[in-house]
Amino acid sequence: MRKRLFSALLLTPLLLSGCGKGEFSDLQAFMDETRARPAGSIEPLPRFKPYEAFTYSASSLRSPFQPPIRIDLSQRERGSQGVKPDENRVRQFLEGFNIEGFEMVGTLSNQGGMQALIRGAGSVHRVRIGDYLGRNHGRVVSIDEGRVDVLEIVPDGEGGWLERPRTLSLAGRG
DSSP states (O other): OHHHHHHHHHHHHHHHHHHTTOOOHHHHHHHHHHHHSOOOOOOOOOOOOOOOOOOOOOTTSOOTTSOOOOOOHHHHHHHOTTOOOOTTSOOOGGGGSOGGGOEEEEEEEETTEEEEEEEETTEEEEEOTTOEETTTTEEEEEEOSSEEEEEEEEEOSSSOEEEEEEEEEBTTOO
């Protein structure tokens, strides 16, 4: 084993010395020719406009993915004179999300009354009658075993407000 290692150590410098005496005149000529060429120029980077943030200003309008609401103008004028959202109240957490993203998953009941379990906004939340959810000032008006009734206040497109009932049904019941 030692003889092989010793002979490999002696032969390695001899083999490497054979690699150093090659003819490199063609390589040297190529390098001289390349260096003699005129240097190219690199185009400057294009100038980009700075990013301007876009503010979505139609959040209070009807979603284009919901069907239009049929409005009886004679009934609206009589019944909706006093309908408007309370802008002075403190907003609740679930009002920052669209009501379409919520799904009822169950109920809880005790001496204090019935509470609904609503899945949305990344987790499951408890709501009770009087709580608000959704971006259209939706207030929970009743809770049953299989559904939650919400009354939303939406703009009517003419500067007024309309009350729109919504129902969140228990998941799996349709």
